Amino acid sequence: MTRERLLDPQRLNLYAYARSNPLEFTDPDGMDITLGSCAEGDRQKCFQDVRAGLTKQDRAHVHLVEGNGKNGFKEGEYGITVDSHYQSNSGNFRTLQALANDHSAIATVDVLNGRDKFQVTLEISTELKNGQVIKTTLGTMTTFPDEAGGFAGYTFYPYGKNVPGPWSVGDFTDVVVNASRGDIPETIHHELRHVLLGDFGRKAPYGAHGTGQVDKQTAEAEKEASRNKSQK
DSSP, X not given: OOOOOSOOTTTOTTOOOOOOOOTTSOOTTOOEEEXXXXXXXXXXXXXHHHHHTSOHHHHTTEEEEEOOSSSSSOTTOEEEEEOSSOOOOOHHHHHHHHHHSSOSOEEEEEEEOTTOOEEEEEEEEEEEETTEXXXXXXXXXXXXXXXXXXXXXXXXXXXXXXXXXXXXXXXXXEXXXXXXXXXXXXXXXXXXXXXXXXXXXXXXXXXXTTSTTHHHHHHHHHHHHHHHXXXX
């Protein structure tokens, strides 16, 4: 499936993109998934977009939880949990299951309209000494999904060594989905595959599109989501 994506730093010089670690080598520590902003209003609707990319039989094993500070999510936060012992052959389900079932890192899925503003972290200046970086100054920039040609989906990793920027504005991976570009379930699962393959930025330099299995895995995620969303 072809759509505009903010993946090529030559197309939009504000952004760079990198991911790694094939799906077959999932992280045994697991991750958390939360739902942030939802352009459709009710987070339940954005949760349904996540579920729509899964097979009908798998959807019952994925749950939206409103955090209360005692159930693994902060008060007011909305988290996605997945039944850990349920087995499925679905790549999209296994990706979501691997990301949701422990607590070593967090990804937040924000579904925005094209002109909705969000923030990213940028490198403002770098101080060198004898050719070596001794200090990097970071700042934030407000942008929106349709800026400079726009994107359908993009994953911003936390700032870290060898992680290309721009970065999320915290210690979480920010998956930004542009609802104005349509195909929301496909975009969500494309980006979630990147979250897994990129190991939340911890192996970011090795997973850019065109590297390893990234193109294959993200294409499969989109195709599966497209098939599944027609199931009622």
